[in-house]
Amino acid sequence: MNENQRRNALAMVVLLATGGCATGPNRNPQDPLEPLNRMTYRFNDALDRNFAQPVARQYNKLVPQPVRTAVDNFFANLGDVVVMANDFAQLRIADGMNDFGRVAFNTTFGVLGTIDIASALKMPRHVQDFGLTLAHYGVPSGPYLVLPLFGPSTFRDAAGFGVDQYASPITYADPAWRNSLWGVDFVSTRARYLNATSLLEEAALDRYLFTRDAWLGQREAKVRGEKEEKLPNYEKDQ
Template identity: 55%
Template sequence: MKTTISILLLMCALLGGCATGPNATQEDPLEPYNRTMFQVNDKLDTYVMKPVAKGYQEATPSFLRTGVTNFFSNLGDVGNTINNLLQGKVGDGMESLMRVALNTTFGLAGVLDIATPAGIPKHSQDFGLTLGTWGVPSGPYLVLPLFGPSSIRDGVGTGVDFYADPLSYADADYRVPLRALQVVNTRANYLGASDLLEQAALDKYSFVRDAYLQQRRNRLGQDKDGLPQYEEPEEGKPAEAVPAATPVPPPSRPPSS
């Protein structure tokens, strides 16, 4: 974990002063590098992650996939608790803590989401948003290997967030397979959105970049314009973009083992 964070910090420092080129713009000064890394990630997703996710989706009943999603979502509420409190959102932080306590105790370690029907909302946060709340600028847009769209600030935040993830402290015999399951399950949850992206975007790189940056500005209250939310299609129906209060989620970021 420390190695992962060190690599992210070193990459951010190096890329902050280089990797410019003829395609670089003021908004995306690292575009030459970013487009190359985006293509690498996209090929990996096309030939490895997407087929595996489709196989997982076809082989696993929906109620089991929901349980897996709930389990990792419950672990994520630990980090949500910490980041909400660091941002001064005491109420949201306490609700996140209540979600962890309720779902862990009565929801079979989070496999069942008891908190949402009980009226306790989820308040998703990360350390990148915490830094933004403290006034740290995002810095240049940055495509991370495997993790996908980010920024200098959010790349550092991604590394710090591992410290808040309980799974990071589990024995490797459990952590590694659970990480793999988390990555595959997350990718399966976004199959509908990625299929729609393939059909809709003339320039996938620009679309993902603009969606990610606008989403992050929106989360920090710097941009009130929403983006469409891509939902998973119902059985036998294609994915559709529907209006929503929250912007389109960025592609999933596989966590490091």
């Protein structure tokens, strides 16, 4: 990310965050549990600063970029299995067949998903989960909820997260392998967004409000089926 891109991104962060603060002392009606959520947010933030970020920095330092990409692709391929199941649950048959094809091609020709063959074949990756499936059938989101370790959610999406975890292929691996895979996935994911954290800290704003409002806005856009904007490559300059 060059200096101009960095300034523009920071300006967008400030704009979004101050927009989220515009309600002043009035509590956001979507967040009636704000005192409890802030406590959980502080716990997660302390864990992130003291454990997750240092481990992620070492991961980026020690693991070559091609290996990190292969790891990301491997877990994305496993995630496509859950996406496919939710496509079919929402009767999005075309998307489901596309994602079935993604899993089939990447698992076989892509060496267990470490190479993203499907994207090269113009088979797009979709974003679906059981929380969105529940929303598709009219289940309201319920209050905003910060989950210990897992972060922003709502009552509906927390329930959906549990179902998605049950549907994930990793869940059925031998416990030793399962726990190791969960750990590697966590570190790999956290390592991709180290610079995003640094950018947010530069704004010196209420990071809880920004995280909440940005997450709720993004989630609502997904429920409406709006195309998700591609995030900047935060791995650059790490």
